[in-house]
Amino acid sequence: MIKSTKIIIVSLLLLTPNAYPIQRSTADMCTATVAALCTAGSYKIYLDAPYTIHPAILAGVSGIITATTYHFLHTITPAGRIKRANIFLDDIARHTLARVSFDGEQTFFDAVQDVYLTDDLPLISAYNHLINLVPVMHYTLSLINTASAEVGKDVFLQEECDASLSRANRLFKNISDAIKRIRDHKDYLSQLTIYKESLAQEKQTIAQQQMAHAQYDMAQAQQSSSFLKWFKFLFGYKK
Numbered sequence: 001m002i003k004s005t006k007i008i009i010v011s012l013l014l015l016t017p018n019a020y021p022i023q024r025s026t027a028d029m030c031t032a033t034v035a036a037l038c039t040a041g042s043y044k045i046y047l048d049a050p051y052t053i054h055p056a057i058l059a060g061v062s063g064i065i066t067a068t069t070y071h072f073l074h075t076i077t078p079a080g081r082i083k084r085a086n087i088f089l090d091d092i093a094r095h096t097l098a099r100v101s102f103d104g105e106q107t108f109f110d111a112v113q114d115v116y117l118t119d120d121l122p123l124i125s126a127y128n129h130l131i132n133l134v135p136v137m138h139y140t141l142s143l144i145n146t147a148s149a150e151v152g153k154d155v156f157l158q159e160e161c162d163a164s165l166s167r168a169n170r171l172f173k174n175i176s177d178a179i180k181r182i183r184d185h186k187d188y189l190s191q192l193t194i195y196k197e198s199l200a201q202e203k204q205t206i207a208q209q210q211m212a213h214a215q216y217d218m219a220q221a222q223q224s225s226s227f228l229k230w231f232k233f234l235f236g237y238k239k
Helices: 002-014 024-048 055-075 078-092 105-115 122-149 155-184 188-234
Strands: none
Touching: 078 122, 078 155, 105 122, 105 155, 122 155, 122 188, 155 188
């Protein structure tokens, strides 16, 4: 069982999410191999263990390892990568400024005001949100491109890759256009200045609070030390 466990661990370490994609048949074969190793290892443990282990426990552990292996390996198949990419795209598409292609400046900034109605600095809030979507888009595109390069002759999966790529490019263009429009707005720099000043003030406030806490802790420590000295004096304690 020890050797089998080592094989499983090494295999999972080598097959990281950024590794080269594997085909579904390979994932199924590896999962079956892991299941066989777990079964053999569990049987050996059952026979050789110095104490009795209920077979249900061994079966449960083997099932968890096999299921985890199956899930992990299928996430790095082309179909698994496309599935993950679509999850990211669905999440990105919840953002109005990324989902909608605005024809005019007025409609765009009306949408900004609607989405960030309660924000004091709507342009900065929108800009920061959009900037945070950019690395997610890059990662999503890498998932799609990697999957597309490995689909082989699977026409259905290739069509799914193409559809996801088209959707990703459309969302990315909307994000890029939105960022440019915000940065070109006449109020962007003034709001950015206010934002930076608020950040600096917030950092200063945090630093002052930390200093106050440190001083309080020091005072408490000194008070405890003084109390201990008086306690020793009153009760005639000598070291």
